Amino acid sequence: MATWLDVKNNIAAGGVVLENNEVFNINTIFGSNVHGYYFSYAPFFAPEINLTDNDHQNNFKTIKFKDGSFYGICQGESRDSIEIFYYIEGYEGETTTTYCGLTVHRKFLMTTPRYVEMSGTDSGGLSYTYYCKPSKIMLSLCYNEFLDPTMSVIYEFPIITHAINIDVTVPDDPDFQIQYSSSFTIPDDAMAPFGSFFEAAEWKDFLAGHSSGLPNYPGDAGGAGGGNGTYYAPNEGVPFSEVPLLQLINLGFNTIYNPDPGDVQDIARWLWSDDYTENIKMNHASPMENIITLAACPILRSKLVTTPSSFKIGNVTLNNKIVRKIANQYVKLSCGSRYFKGYWNGFLDYNSTYNLYLPFIGFRSIRSDDIVNNEVAILYKIDLMSGDGVCEVSCTPVDPETGEYDVSSVLYSFACNIYYNMATSGANYTSMYAQQRSAVASGISNIVNSAGRMLSGDLLGGALQLFTGQTAAKTDYETAKPDYTHGGNSSGNSGFFSVRNPYVIQTLPITNLPDDYAKMHGIPSMIFERLQDLHGYTEINAINLDSINASSAEKSELMNIMKSGFYI
Amino acid sequence: MEIIFYYNASDSRYSVKDLTEIERCSGSFKQPFNVLDPILQLSKVIDPLEYNYCYVPDVDRYYFVTSQPSYEAGFYNVSLHNDVIVNLRAEYMQLNAITSRQENNYNAYLNDNRLPVRVNQDVNTLNFDRCFVDPAHGEIEEIIMVVNGGM
Numbered sequence: 001m002a003t004w005l006d007v008k009n010n011i012a013a014g015g016v017v018l019e020n021n022e023v024f025n026i027n028t029i030f031g032s033n034v035h036g037y038y039f040s041y042a043p044f045f046a047p048e049i050n051l052t053d054n055d056h057q058n059n060f061k062t063i064k065f066k067d068g069s070f071y072g073i074c075q076g077e078s079r080d081s082i083e084i085f086y087y088i089e090g091y092e093g094e095t096t097t098t099y100c101g102l103t104v105h106r107k108f109l110m111t112t113p114r115y116v117e118m119s120g121t122d123s124g125g126l127s128y129t130y131y132c133k134p135s136k137i138m139l140s141l142c143y144n145e146f147l148d149p150t151m152s153v154i155y156e157f158p159i160i161t162h163a164i165n166i167d168v169t170v171p172d173d174p175d176f177q178i179q180y181s182s183s184f185t186i187p188d189d190a191m192a193p194f195g196s197f198f199e200a201a202e203w204k205d206f207l208a209g210h211s212s213g214l215p216n217y218p219g220d221a222g223g224a225g226g227g228n229g230t231y232y233a234p235n236e237g238v239p240f241s242e243v244p245l246l247q248l249i250n251l252g253f254n255t256i257y258n259p260d261p262g263d264v265q266d267i268a269r270w271l272w273s274d275d276y277t278e279n280i281k282m283n284h285a286s287p288m289e290n291i292i293t294l295a296a297c298p299i300l301r302s303k304l305v306t307t308p309s310s311f312k313i314g315n316v317t318l319n320n321k322i323v324r325k326i327a328n329q330y331v332k333l334s335c336g337s338r339y340f341k342g343y344w345n346g347f348l349d350y351n352s353t354y355n356l357y358l359p360f361i362g363f364r365s366i367r368s369d370d371i372v373n374n375e376v377a378i379l380y381k382i383d384l385m386s387g388d389g390v391c392e393v394s395c396t397p398v399d400p401e402t403g404e405y406d407v408s409s410v411l412y413s414f415a416c417n418i419y420y421n422m423a424t425s426g427a428n429y430t431s432m433y434a435q436q437r438s439a440v441a442s443g444i445s446n447i448v449n450s451a452g453r454m455l456s457g458d459l460l461g462g463a464l465q466l467f468t469g470q471t472a473a474k475t476d477y478e479t480a481k482p483d484y485t486h487g488g489n490s491s492g493n494s495g496f497f498s499v500r501n502p503y504v505i506q507t508l509p510i511t512n513l514p515d516d517y518a519k520m521h522g523i524p525s526m527i528f529e530r531l532q533d534l535h536g537y538t539e540i541n542a543i544n545l546d547s548i549n550a551s552s553a554e555k556s557e558l559m560n561i562m563k564s565g566f567y568i
Numbered sequence: 569m570e571i572i573f574y575y576n577a578s579d580s581r582y583s584v585k586d587l588t589e590i591e592r593c594s595g596s597f598k599q600p601f602n603v604l605d606p607i608l609q610l611s612k613v614i615d616p617l618e619y620n621y622c623y624v625p626d627v628d629r630y631y632f633v634t635s636q637p638s639y640e641a642g643f644y645n646v647s648l649h650n651d652v653i654v655n656l657r658a659e660y661m662q663l664n665a666i667t668s669r670q671e672n673n674y675n676a677y678l679n680d681n682r683l684p685v686r687v688n689q690d691v692n693t694l695n696f697d698r699c700f701v702d703p704a705h706g707e708i709e710e711i712i713m714v715v716n717g718g719m
Contacts, residue, residue, distance in 0.1 A: 252717070252719040253716065253717070254714055254715065254716060254717075254718070255714070255715050255717065255718030255719065256712060256713070256714050257712070257713045257714075257715070257718075258710055258711065258712060258713075259711055259713055260711070261711065264711055264713070267713075290715055290716040290717070291713065291714070291715055291716075292714040292715060292716065293712065293713065293714035294711070294712075294713050294714075295711070295712050295713075296709040296710070296711060296712075297709055297710045297711065297712040298700040298701040298709050298710075299700065299701065299710060300701055300707070300710075301710055304710065312715075312717070312718040312719075313715045313716065313717060313718060314715070314716050314717035314718070315717060326712075333699035333700070334697070334699060335696040335697050335698070335699045336696055336697035336699075337696075338694065338696055340694070344676065345676060346676030346677055347676065347677050347678060347679050347680060348683075348685075350677075351679075359700055360700075378696055378699075380699060384712060385714055386714075387712070418700070419712065420709070496709075500698055500700045500701070500702040500703075500704070501695055501696060501697065501698035501699075501700070501702070502695075502696040503693050503694060503695045503696060504693065504694045504696075505691065505692075505693055506691070506692045506693070506694055507689050507690070507691050507692075508689060508690040508691075508692070509685045509686070509689055509690075510685065510686040510688060510689060510690050511683060511684065511685055511686075512684040512685065512686050513683070513684065514684075517683075518671045518672075518674075519671055521669065521682055522668075522669030522670050522671050522674070523669060523670065523671070523674035523675075523676070523680060524668070524669055524674060524675060524678035524679065524680050525667045525668065525669055525670035525673055525674035525675055525678070526666065526667070526668065526675060526678060527666070527667055527670070527673055527675075528664060528665070528666050529664065529665065529667065529673065530661075530662065530663070530664050530665075531660060531661045531662070531663055531664075531665055532661040532662065534667070534670060534672070534673060535671070535672055536670065536671030536672050537669070537670070537671040538667055538669070538670050538671065539667065539668045539669040539670070540665050540666070540667060540668065541665075541666040541667060541668035542665065542666040543660070543663055543664075543665035543666070544663065545660065545663070547659070547663070548656055548659045548660060548663075549659065550652070550655070550656055550659075551603045553603050553604045554603060554604065554650060554652045554655070554656065555652075555656075557604060557650070557652045558652040558653065558656055558660065561581065561652065561653055562660075562665075563668075565581060565669070566581040566582070566583060566653055567579065567581050567582045567583060567584075568583055568661075
């Protein structure tokens, strides 16, 4: 096996100097007792050189460059010859090849204004992991003893369109030093921790004065297009509302008590006694009508603000009975918050359905835009006088790339009643029952159309009306079967028999993604790019072929092929 | 004119072909010449399964071999099809374009109506904190009584 020192000794002995475009067979340098490498090339088109170590994973090969020509230094024998184009500094055109690793070389431009040149030095070690965002990253690997630092092996990554970690394996040689330089584009949300720069803003400060000819970043919305609007749409946020400051219980007309069950039994006996019925001021038809509400309340005692007090109705006090009297009419109950991270961070997150169950309210649909990559918080505000209240759902967008929180806004608000009312008179019972029946009936229909919109129904048999809401683009599955709601309202008494904590029912599509889907189909992409900066399967939406020197028939056929899909 | 026959191992849609040279022959184009689908006149028979691609230096064009040779008037005629993706590559690669689908540069938030999705779906429940009394946790409700007066 040829070692690094063997390579060095051969170079010291002269090596091989190649001119531009000269075909080079590395067998001419070394003999047969070396490990083999396979090179493939396309001699008539832009060169793409695949370097594969057939025998050993840790072998490496390098090419030393020099202005105008270069030395070819390779370990091993090739099964084929290679043709190498070299790069002259300052020239934008065909580029040199890359070595020292398992990479496929692609063309790159060194000195265009849109690229940033950064450099730094790492030393020692066997492998380095570099994190990078959309960019073309080039690492210059140089053996600091052997090579002049201005001449180095260029190690180029293919075009990267998403964040990846790249492992670079280098020789385990203490004298081996990695000098890295990178040229890359700066998208708005770039995180490129090279050198001392970590944030996109810092990169852009560094670039002050450079040309702003940045290419479109795949994933940007692109231009807003058309119109002369301000294109300024701030998100100001809407915080949770506060409970009223006016406490009605301080006005003297009503009092709220929080008695124990034993207290209620004592009170019930007293209500049928002469002490009460003989002394109460008759401002109602029945003395019992002085009891406005008697209800079970699903709030923890620790949440109620009470003071010990004598029990009194109207003008009559039940002697020797101390019960808790409510001192704060309004209660806020938080169900906490939860971050719903996108499952795909793609369009399928927004083709999923989300139903929010809220205690004492029931199931409510929630828009995917409001829940995906949002922190959702739920807050109930209850009036203890009636048990009525409101549930607010606040959504805080979170940037999936940076984790940065935007402002919160209350996007949903639902009325509720949390009391299980107990009838204390016949009139009271009739009214209460009618209200409960109405509340249940309003959510009777549970069939929705395939767009996930509820069909409104009527308990009394009215015709089902199709709710024609927005029909966003769907995948095939959405039209394959109908969807259903998960229930009607569950307020008041019926809410007592329902689940007591909020939860989300998340219905996600299951993809059936075959291997190499992107390679065979591509993925939707609406970007404006020079074709030489693209790689792989491509379908063109629009291109102007007028400048091409070819017959109209050839250009027409070319356009058809480009639009139906081809491989760059 | 010289004709260089190759074996093309690549899909027809690849703009860079994997070619293996088979043989160099001489021949001519049958007139009238068709830019997209010319007919080659050869003095020998070739097997289009092996000689499935060719380059004609005189017109600097690459072609797919699309037919078995047919004998006519002393020549073996072979149909060709212009490989425009390869022939015009040097020029169109310098052009800007708007892509609709791409293997590496894409936007995951754009709707993909080709993405296969199963009919069955994944249903999950995700809980929030509890803020009400829950008998399932052994908790009991409070009693609230609202009365007239009482001050």
